[in-house]
Amino acid sequence: MAQHDWYDKDFYQVLGVSSDVSEKDLTKAYRKLARKYHPDANPDDPQAEDRFKAISEAYDVLSDTARRKEYDEIRRLGRPGGSFRPGPGGAGSGAGGGFNFDTGDLSDLLGGIFGGGGGGGRRRGPAPGTGPRRGDDLEAELHLSFDDAIEGVTTEVHLTSDAACHTCHGSGAAPGTVPQTCSRCGGRGVIDDNQGFFSFSQPCDQCGGRGRVVVDPCPTCRASGIERKPRQVKVRIPAGVRNGQKIRLKGRGTPGRNGGPAGDLLVTVSVASHRLYGRNGNNLTLDLPVTFAEAALGANVKVPTVEGSTVTLKVPAGTPSGKTFRVKGRGVPSSSGTGDLLVTVVVEVPGELTAAQRAAIEALADATPGSPRDGLLQAARPS
Ligand SMILES: [Zn+2]
Numbered sequence: 454m455a456q457h458d459w460y461d462k463d464f465y466q467v468l469g470v471s472s473d474v475s476e477k478d479l480t481k482a483y484r485k486l487a488r489k490y491h492p493d494a495n496p497d498d499p500q501a502e503d504r505f506k507a508i509s510e511a512y513d514v515l516s517d518t519a520r521r522k523e524y525d526e527i528r529r530l531g532r533p534g535g536s537f538r539p540g541p542g543g544a545g546s547g548a549g550g551g552f553n554f555d556t557g558d559l560s561d562l563l564g565g566i567f568g569g570g571g572g573g574g575r576r577r578g579p580a581p582g583t584g585p586r587r588g589d590d591l592e593a594e595l596h597l598s599f600d601d602a603i604e605g606v607t608t609e610v611h612l613t614s615d616a617a618c619h620t621c622h623g624s625g626a627a628p629g630t631v632p633q634t635c636s637r638c639g640g641r642g643v644i645d646d647n648q649g650f651f652s653f654s655q656p657c658d659q660c661g662g663r664g665r666v667v668v669d670p671c672p673t674c675r676a677s678g679i680e681r682k683p684r685q686v687k688v689r690i691p692a693g694v695r696n697g698q699k700i701r702l703k704g705r706g707t708p709g710r711n712g713g714p715a716g717d718l719l720v721t722v723s724v725a726s727h728r729l730y731g732r733n734g735n736n737l738t739l740d741l742p743v744t745f746a747e748a749a750l751g752a753n754v755k756v757p758t759v760e761g762s763t764v765t766l767k768v769p770a771g772t773p774s775g776k777t778f779r780v781k782g783r784g785v786p787s788s789s790g791t792g793d794l795l796v797t798v799v800v801e802v803p804g805e806l807t808a809a810q811r812a813a814i815e816a817l818a819d820a821t822p823g824s825p826r827d828g829l830l831q832a833a834r835p836s
């Protein structure tokens with residue numbers, strides 16, 4: 454009978470939450486109440502059953518972002534003069550009773566509830582909320598070793614999320630039963646409301662616009678069709694993934710509702726640093742210690758590569774400390790091409806000298822006239 458049902462029901466109060474409750478707290482409150490008033494827990498208590506129905510209905514609306522918005526809007530606009538709702542019998546009060554056709558709010562309101570089209574005419578399509586809805590995207594973080602990030606790896610991401618209930622496979626109905634076609638709307642999810650010279654459709658209040666009602670609730674998910682459970686999702690990480698990179702796994706998020714597609718899983722990759730190598734995009738960087746003699750005289754030096762082999766780098770005579778050499782193709786392989794290994798030579802200064810070394814270096818000092826700072830001091834002198 455209650456045609457404009459939503460005007461009269463305080464779903465927030467039914468769930469014992471404030472109107473700005475977060476999605477998470479809403480679900481928490483619902484679960485607590487649903488457990489308490491579930492028919493299984495209260496056999497032969499019709500009041501508990503009514504309460505359970507009211508709780509389920511409230512949660513059905515508020516847990517759906519779009520429908521919650523509609524509901525909030527209806528509650529915000531209120532019922533002018535307390536007679537927004539048609540009188541008993543629906544058609545009796547006609548168009549006059551409380552409707553104000555001059556306000557822009559009304560068409561906004563109707564547009565909001567009935568998915569556009571205003572108040573006139575008949576809408577035969579499914580009501581909002583009955584169509585297939587895509588599941589939510591989920592986010593997860595994945596920690597990778599430096600090597601796994603370079604080579605690529607198949608691993609598992611562990612997460613806890615809403616998933617289709619394993620008992621009822623998401624239907625919300627107890628095993629062996631199926632949701633029944635709603636008797637009020639005949640499965641359409643909407644009912645037509647004839648208001649004298651015009652008629653419009655509104656979401657069916659018995660099934661909440663779904664077209665189906667659960668008669669025997671599933672004991673696992675208490676008719677919600679959704680269960681929170683830990684999941685492992687297998688992830689193939691491509692070679693060359695970077696620290697902070699997000700990888701989108703299509704269809705691995707929250708399952709869709711009413712046959713809608715599942716959401717995606719967004720994995721943020723966190724790559725551990727390496728003892729030797731740094732990373733700059735697809736290039737690897739390495740500090741390579743050389744002796745003064747190698748830098749001054751030139752040398753062929755062995756450089757370790759990240760894949761565990763070595764390459765020989767020709768350090769030319771007279772190489773200054775800090776000079777960087779590029780070893781082509783020894784960086785990170787990735788779909789955008791393989792990077793290079795950037796080797797920066799660092800001239801090592803021995804901390805302690807043997808007598809022979811000291812003598813040799815003193816001889817070098819004697820053979821080195823002037824100072825490398827002469828030019829500097831000259832340039833700094835005022836002219
Ligand atoms: Zn279930």
Ligand SMILES: [Zn+2]
Pocket residue numbers: 635636637638639640641642643657658659660661662663664665
């Ligand atoms: Zn219905």
